[in-house]
Amino acid sequence: MSNTGFTTQIVHYGHRTDTEHGAVHAAVHPSTEYTYHDAHDLAAVFQNRKKGYTYGRTGTPTTAALEAQVTTMEQGNGTVTFATGMAALNAVFFALLRHGDHLIASKYIFGNTNSLLMTLENFGVELTLVDATDVAQVQAALRPNTRMVFVETIANPGTQVADLKAIGDVCQAHKLVYVVDSTLSSPYLRPGRDFGASLVVNSLSKHLGGHGNALGGAVTQTGLYDWADFPHIYEQYRKDDSRTWGLLQIKKKGLRDMGGTLSSDVAHRLAAGAETIALRMDRICSNALALARFLDTHPLVERVQYPGLDTHPQHQRATEFFGGLYGGLLGVVLKDQADVFECLNRLRIVALATHLGDNRTLVLPAAHTIYYEMGAERRALMGIPDNFLRISVGIEEEADLIGDFAQALADR
Template identity: 55%
Template sequence: MSQYEMGFTTSIVQADRIAGVPHGGVHQAIHTSTQFGFEKVEDLIGVFQGAVKGSFNYARQGTPTTAALESKITQLERGCGTVCFSTGMGAVAAVFLTLLKAGDHLVSSRYVFGNTNSLLGTLRDLGIEVTLVEPTSQAAVAFALRPNTRMVFVETIANPGTQIPDLPAIGELCRDAGVLYVVDNTVTSPALFTPRNVGASLVINSLSKTLGGHGAALGGSVTDTGIFDWSRYPNIFNSYRRGDSTYWGLQQIRKKGLRDMGASLSSQQAHQIAIGMETLALRVQRSSATAMELARYLREHPGVAAVHYPGLEEHPQFETARQWFGACSWLLSFDLRDVGTMTSVLNALKIPIKATGLGDTRTLIIPVAPTIFWEAGAETRRDMRIADGMIRVSVGLEDATDLLEDFEQALTKVGAISNPKRNTSC
């Protein structure tokens, strides 16, 4: 049985053994060398000139350990290749800065991760035009397209508002327009969604979150799905227009994003992430189920004004989530009815850790407006529908009953009435 015939988790946990590892090891070795030698200087020259493939010369562009991780991610995202980075933002920045240039136009979802939103401001300063759109509407995206539009960027589930783009419709639009379609799959991960199925050209994952899953290693990745025709993309440098055009884009991302910009993933971090990935499906199933229970509980609580979770029937993109996602993941947000009680509620909680970050085994919680979106300003928060009383929760692997009881005691402690109609069915 080949790796491509195996089930999702089997393919992850058996990947190293199938690929072959020295000395019969169960896992790939951690390669700490920064330089790699060659028997013949002709081979070293060939690597630099692109004539020799599959060899390593300097760890900034990759090691056997990072290559093994890239292979696993490529398999999960059903792509033709992957480049790993030291952080998720390193991956996002590499896509923008290596494939766009001054005078180009980028169309982006208005509901993007706070640091990505900040990066979009940097792109504008570099002469790249950026238009923020309502991604739940194909018409809004279509209206924003221009002759110089090179890329459309969306996230599968927005952080923190949980808006979901019209993923397949945008894919059709980008295909017809010949525009790069870049999908950040971090929240859903390949365990719940395959962006290739909706026509994504490139798929980004923050490996620090769902894939790594234990809050123990930073990393990011860009996967090429093999759908986009790079021979028609004007921003590929002449030196990379050699051989099979399928790999031109990814080669440019690796050369410019790793070799020139240096956002390189270490072998130690790559190994940690690869081990974390082995429990990916199990973790996502458990945290999604618990998040669903918590969302249903909070929806009925008198102290809560709104709950944002795609698994709830009243969520605006509930049907999209049900059709395309295997579950609705660990991310939910809710708005307190009385903003003045926010700090008291958070301080009364005993299980969730008051911290930034997402996709951990432990439940993490944070007030959104005064922290991760404070720098964005009130106007941006209003455009992104981030209320002053919004609280983001990254649901972990704790027992659902313990979490629900903790939220109830915290909400009750600050003056809200305990809710007798609590629904804990999944």
């Protein structure tokens, strides 16, 4: 099926992989433990000499089916799933970085990720935040102890689009691990492999699952990075193809040691949701562009940050990277005379909630909620004023969305 389209591969993946009784969906395997008739086989699985399952914390046949599905979408050579997207990021950083290492990261990132980076600093990882829309800033930040570069494809919540390909070239030249968080773009808009990523992180809770009913995260290894060049791979994982070592270490540390395990029940829901990602993303992107254009001309709106607008600083780059689809996230700054909370409370359809990539359109006052803890100085660095709205656009009818924001922002 390698020559078929994106959705065709995902929809038909399950029943072409020897599912029990010809079921179109992989079965839910809730078992905690897995037995073997021969103790030699049990030992071989523990030692990574044979494929199999040992304990539910390190994976199940159900999570493995989801991992294969995500690997197909990202065109990688393997995936490990986690209980949340943040668990996936924790696994990457704590499994691969050590005290004294240097990490370069975009300053335009999700608030919780920003908090995680500050935690890494407390463990002795040196951190430099740069404007990742400019590859020159990444180059200027390089040090002899630089091990990794981390960016988001489309930044949450400011929608800045990193210079993804150029950064990938820099990482390749310096043999650095390049971690790309593709949550806001998803593999449907573009797989992270195309940007030269070593590892691609997705919050499965968002566009891939899509229905607001399941938390999950994934780390996909693209196969572009040779882990023989990375100094922190433990000796016991330096076996067979060196392009697989990193993911194995992430799995061992992130699941076995840290316990960030995705349950089989949730994995099953996420796998089913992922089948319709193309249909949902097409509708979400179309709605988001229409809403952005409407809000961009509204007298109470100071500015709209959305890559699909011609006025967006990285509009041409986003068009090149994502082929005319720009994701579903809008950053909207209201003018001073507009009361943020009053406007939000007038909405009748759009939900006041924190989440992204849902079927429903969601909105919140970013500075007062998910970015409140980081403080005013850090928010200013990220370009998040007090009257900043983060809008995650859903699949409702376009006219209904525009109409709801129109009445909420109307003069009273």
